[in-house]
Amino acid sequence: MATVNKTAHTFDKARLDALLNRRFFYAPAFEIYGGVAGLYDYGPPGSALQANLLAEWRRHFIVEEAMLELDTTVMTPAPVFEASGHVARFADWMVKDTGNGEVLRADHLVKGVLQARLDGDKEARGAAPVAAAAGADDKKKKKKVKTVAVRLEDAVVAEYESILAQLDNYSGPELGALMRTHAITNPGSGNAVGEPQQFNLMFASSIGPTGQHPGFLRPETAQGHFLNFSRLLEFNNGRVPFASAQVGRAFRNEISPRAGLIRVREFTMAEIEHFVDPLDKSHARFNEVADVELVLLDKYTQAAGQSTTRRMTIGAAVKEGVIANETLGYFVARIYAFLLHIGIDEKRLRFRQHMANEMAHYATDCWDAEIQNSVGGWTECVGCADRAAYDLTVHAARTGAALVVRQALKEPVVEERAVAEWDKKALGKTFKGDAGAVSKAVEALDEAGLMRLKGELAQGPAKIRTADGKEFALESTMLAIERKTFKTSIREFTPNVIEPSFGIGRILYCLLEHSFWSREQDVERGVLSLPTVVAPTKVLIVPLSARAEFEPLVREVSLRLRKAGIHARVDDSNTSIGKRYARNDELGTPFGVTLDFASVQNRTMTLRERDTTTQLIGSIDAVIETVIALVGGGLDWAAACGRLAAYDGVQAVEAEAEA
Template sequence: MDKYDKIIDLTKRRGFLWNSFEIYGGIAGFFDYGPLGAILKNNVINTWRKHYIVNEGFYEIDSPTVTPYEVLKASGHVENFTDPLVECKDCLESFRADHIIEENIDVDTEGKTLQELQEMIEKNNIRCPKCGGEFKDVSTFNLMFATSIGPGGKRAAFMRPETAQGIFIQFKRISQFFRNKLPYGAVQIGKAYRNEISPRQGVIRLREFTQAEGEFFIDSRKKENFEKFESVKDMVLPLLSGKNQENESLSAEEKIVRMSLSDAVKNGIIAHEAIAYYIAVTKKFLMEIGIDESKLRFRQHLPNEMAHYAADCWDAELYTDRYGWIECVGVADRTNYDLLAHMKNSGDDLSVFVELDEDKEVEAYEIELNYKLVGRTFKGDAKVLEESLKELDDKKMEELVEALETEGKYVLKTCKRDFEILKEYLTAKKVKKIVKGEKIIPHVIEPSYGIDRITYCVMEHAFKEDEDRTVMGFSNAVSPIKVGVFPLVNKEGMPEIAMDLKNKLRENGLIAEYDDSGAIGRRYMRMDEVGTPFCITIDGETLKDRSVTIRERDSREQFRIPINEVVPYIKDKL
């Protein structure tokens, strides 16, 4: 067995990961978390919450996983959320075209067009791995799970492909919560769904998975000189820039350059300080949950692989024994793409008023309505029209005035209805006025984490085999069981003392397990295998002086402390 198979075998035996729907044969792309796996995953999530909610000041929301068609049409997912598909002419089995090519020839297909993929298949005579048949032409396949809302399927919808859109849709409410004072951030953690073509990478490529995404809203003019960047500017990271990836004269090792974030921004490798800062936050989080630093790199997206919404994007890639480097986190500058798209499609104003450093005099249009005519025409909606006109920015106001002068009418789209405005409904004149601020559409920096991939990498990076034991060397932050408590023998009151200590540990918020089965060495090995950092043994000395033996997982060192000091000692170490 290779390392991956050994880890999966351990995780199935010890209650970390199980194949979903196993008694019915299972379905690729779905996994269950067992008792210890669920705790491990939740510990990863809670550590993530600590970094973003406690440390960074973001707030969390929770929105539905079913998303109406209109939302994902506006966001661009209906047109752009696709992968290249090939289908066998004989057995009709479907495969992801780029993966099939990479499995057959030593080539990187990232960013290749459909035509380029088709030429690679034909040139190298790549055939169906199941039956040996020829493939049909490469085509695109939309990865979203389609569904419908209500009886009859009249309202089209999808299972959300990302959690981010739930934040953008509620932007006005979120902005009000933050008193409209940029910058601010919102996060969402939950299930997302991608109907993968042929997921053959176990827990690495799932059809239902957990995302943790943050959306940091910022004035675009503040990205270059981001206040928080000062605290991380000297952090050194392994960077694989887009430029180096395309430089064929460099070896794979030479393409990765270790440099400070300050130098990376100064040299134009990372776009600006704001995205660099959240790359640093990503590294801090990954280190705390136990990722091996030597198996971490940050890779910049090439122009032809950049998401439709991104101006710049860096992936935190983690190295795995079987699958090589895999993307686990994406830190993207989404600009104001999403807010503009939802403004256009919903008619809602998603701008934010920002104060200027100093007042300035500007020319602006002043509108005076013909209230009698407008009231007679629009009746109860007249007030909606008046408020909507007040919300127009300079550009929209120019459009309205020009249309009224040239065509005699203008259609104003609002979230409630469309208003056809005739020239006689209003008078517009330019006046000079002093303004203290202006409306902007915020830009967004998005750190997006694939929790399931990260959780697997935590397990693989923690997995070690010694001559006499297998160890999951989890960091204290994520280990599912914090303490194992053993009576040396099942007599002389030792089990009762051990059980009482276990209960006290749990009362103090620490997951502790009692084990009295088998030799003490075998019990240690069982706890090592599930990554428990501390084991405590109640023995004969405990009966004499109320002291216990503490054994540390990684060093195997053993020492004694008074039993009444165990809880504070463990809490301090954790």
């Protein structure tokens, strides 16, 4: 698109919110019934914007990376999430207002109050405060943390900044201690809050008419990939690496959603599970991204109470061990490229590494693509984690399914190892129903454990503990432990998983913020400079008159554009052309074509570009060809200006006068 000064006016969130509401990008669900916090409906432009964003996501990842696409069920039986660890650990810390019982998320409360105090200090010192803190967006309940201009001691400022830099690393008890130490209360009521308690974020449900099968609405789409791993592996001819991808709905019972699309209870996710050999996490295309330079905030900087970022190339970050491996680094770079492609401001994008306490129970390394916005400051919009072999291992252990890769070796491997040979008759007679558990406990021992057991049996009975904690005495007559030589032609391993996970609603909202601006001559009416590739409508068709002779041309242009796969919209309302264009600038429509009296006589048509409002003119055929090239990405506006003549409005005026 053409370049234009979009900073003539300071960003005004109230104007953006009014535009999004008025033009029905999205709105609170069940609004006429009073609404439910954290649930939103998308209107026509919002739905189209999300669909276009997802189409680009599919092209950028699924198509270009040759991924296997899935669509798995939302309803999930409880044993799946019991095995995955979500039932025990998928939780946030909440606190209750001791006066009115209001529930607040603990880390958001600490962040909101301390940031407000720092803003008050900056105001007292004559500096501009930073953007509103997370959780301060509840207009309905007026919960915004009030900024009071009070100067703080330098040591207090440093302490607050240190706390905020490592806030995600605090445990529940540590958050409680912070609230007591710094006298943090509920800003809405002024009441004290209780000790933090864990709250599981999954929506519980049941399957079947009698509720005999407990289940949950999935909080992520990932488990569907792992449970179908064997089928995916077979589809990929038994080879790794390969990736599966899925776009779908997920549900999280957020404690206090007050930040629009940034924190909701139902949302769209786009997730990738890239299965890789644990002994080889290199990536075949890593050299293509090695020189990509990103803004990184690593875990060591945060743990030191600082938030200073540094610019590094992906190649250097992997080489120095800042990012764990090539495949993880490759996807971080691909995430970066995708976000810039759809219109995220590069200056408001960074990658932050998870600290020890905030790391998900399944992850060994994780980087968040954080996008700066006025609602939540730096907000996680994409997570990219190395999940190691956690998921496949726990589901295999729970079900007995062999979720492994069997790989033929070029050269057979010969090894000697200790094995236990049972007298099955004696084993069954002695332990009866526990015989299987006893044999599994012995087979689970490593080489050193087996040899130690052999030595104990030589001295007399030896004790073994089963997985359920029972203890049994083994006799040397029941088993013999010997070292044997084995020749192996097959290597069996559980693959590791690299997972990029996208929160589509958060990305969409940040994109709207980053695209919004106002013209000097029309401050009240905003412009959304959405890239053409994601814009809800690509072309506005504006007939100058409602006369009957315009109708065939309007139908022709509209049909030709739509047949070319271009979403075009006709605005033949009874208002000025300027107002019609302004209304569609609010919707982010990048191009507009005008059919005037010269069009009827000469088959000419003008073409307008949204951001600069400059116009070109040519034959209807030439303009349509140019629009198709512009929307398809094969032509930019500068090149279009070389293809068509500049338009000064004279031809339309002369033609109208002649008519």
